[in-house]
Amino acid sequence: MPDDRRVLRDLEADLRPNSFTTRAFAVRAAAERVSWRAVLVFAEVTAALAFVTGVFGADGGLAFGSFLAGCALGFLHTARLAR
Numbered sequence: 001m002p003d004d005r006r007v008l009r010d011l012e013a014d015l016r017p018n019s020f021t022t023r024a025f026a027v028r029a030a031a032e033r034v035s036w037r038a039v040l041v042f043a044e045v046t047a048a049l050a051f052v053t054g055v056f057g058a059d060g061g062l063a064f065g066s067f068l069a070g071c072a073l074g075f076l077h078t079a080r081l082a083r
Helices: 004-015 020-056 060-082
Strands: none
Touching: 020 060
16 A cells, blocks of 8 residues: 555646646746736826716717716726636
């Protein structure tokens, strides 16, 4: 009967990302999360600026559309961060 510690070490070695491809996909997934966060933040800032422009420019359509876009982006941002 094999030693339990040796079996556990063998299992951990199999699960550890040893290949270049596995490490590359792990880095890509982390970078994708960061890039999505940055895109969503920039989109929220853009919607806020459009809202302010619509309010101060007396353009109700722009203000309302950017308000709806800001709400949708806020919901999407919260949903992506919950993952």
